[in-house]
Amino acid sequence: MNKIVCATDFTRNSIAALQYAFKMSNLLKKELIVLNICNPEEDDEYHSASDNQAILDTRVQLLQEYCSIHLKADFDSLQIRAIIKKGKNIPKKICNFIKDLDIAFLIMGTHGNSPFKAKNFGSITNAMIAASTFPILAIPPTFEFINLETIVYTSDFEEDDIYNLNQIVKIFAPLKISIVILHIYAYEEYLTKERLIGFQTLLAEKVALDNFEFKLIFSENILKTLNEYLLTTNTDMVAMMERKNKSEFNAGSHQDLVKKMDNITSIPLLSFNTVY
Missing domain, CATH: 3.40.50.620 (HUPs)
Incomplete structure (x- = not known):
């Protein structure tokens, strides 16, 4: 790379x-x-x-x-x-x-x-x-680069997410970045926390970075909640995976979500694809 x-x-x-x-x-x-x-x-x-x-x-x-x-x-x-x-x-x-x-x-x-x-x-x-x-x-056309310290990665706790997170760590290795793994869910909280524990275990085995933070937010309006979170935090980049199938991260198509974020976000959007 x-x-x-x-x-x-x-x-x-x-x-x-x-x-x-x-x-x-x-x-x-x-x-x-x-x-x-x-x-x-x-x-x-x-x-x-x-x-x-x-x-x-x-x-x-x-x-x-x-x-x-x-x-x-x-x-x-x-x-x-x-x-x-x-x-x-x-x-x-x-x-x-x-x-x-x-x-x-x-x-x-x-x-x-x-x-x-x-x-x-x-x-x-x-x-x-x-x-x-x-x-x-x-x-975005009005964005001006100042620094890159925090990347928010939207996750559905899938194996592909671990691959993408590992790619992010490798790409930005020369920089001291922190990664917030954000999961927005609209179903039972206990199931979400069970999946989170399994994901954290697998992530620790495969990705060499200690500076991960996990954030869980309940919402039925994924796009609005994600955009509000990015606007109210010190996020320098948002990373998302375009998922070909329907995802629990979004009741609809995650593919559409990535494209919609590309249309409205005011910060850089790093997009991964499931074909990896």
């Missing part, structure tokens, strides 16, 4: 993601690759190979300039890579590019509360959350 990829579409909503990716790559001492997927021109087939390469070179230069402007430094001094790929299916093209890379996570911007959210890069982020086989870190 020695690389971070930041996918951008050159828009305002991608700026915060680029800035976050740059700071995080420095903190974690990982290589940063800034990626843009552009649509093939309709007349590409009529261009010569040299003309097509010139078009790509121009696009790369524009991406480098975009990085320089928003990271406030000459591109050569940033020590990052700017890469352009062509493709009409952006999520598929991103996945194909990343599949053979050893990445910690993919960083993308979200659409925030824009009324045009379905038409911009935020919808691509949602598509990536649903389909990716690697962690997606979604950054």
Whole structure:
């Protein structure tokens, strides 16, 4: 996990993601690759190979300039890579590019509360959350990185949660982070506590971190309660797993919950997928 990829579409909503990716790559001492997927021109087939390469070179230069402007430094001094790929299916093209890379996570911007959210890069982020086989870190467009000390992980006390928590510990090992494992339940409390005890035992066997805190909250409105908890605590990042099946964490679809959180959260959202 020695690389971070930041996918951008050159828009305002991608700026915060680029800035976050740059700071995080420095903190974690990982290589940063800034990626843009552009649509093939309709007349590409009529261009010569040299003309097509010139078009790509121009696009790369524009991406480098975009990085320089928003990271406030000459591109050569940033020590990052700017890469352009062509493709009409952006999520598929991103996945194909990343599949053979050893990445910690993919960083993308979200659409925030824009009324045009379905038409911009935020919808691509949602598509990536649903389909990716690697962690997606979604950054709200108004977010400014200050520090990363506390991550809240929403858990349903499943084995996949332990895998994801271990990934978080490994990814952010250079930082002194604390992890709050949050479970919001809407059924019998004694069953929840029994499952918690079993989960804690298994977690202690498989994850090398002492700084875990467990939080149980009863609520029938999962999304509202989760958002209120994040707003009233010193949370720097929320991590969730997109669960393909119905989960006791949520009476409905956890997949929808992750996407809804991506739409409304004001802090970075780290999403894992059950395909791990």
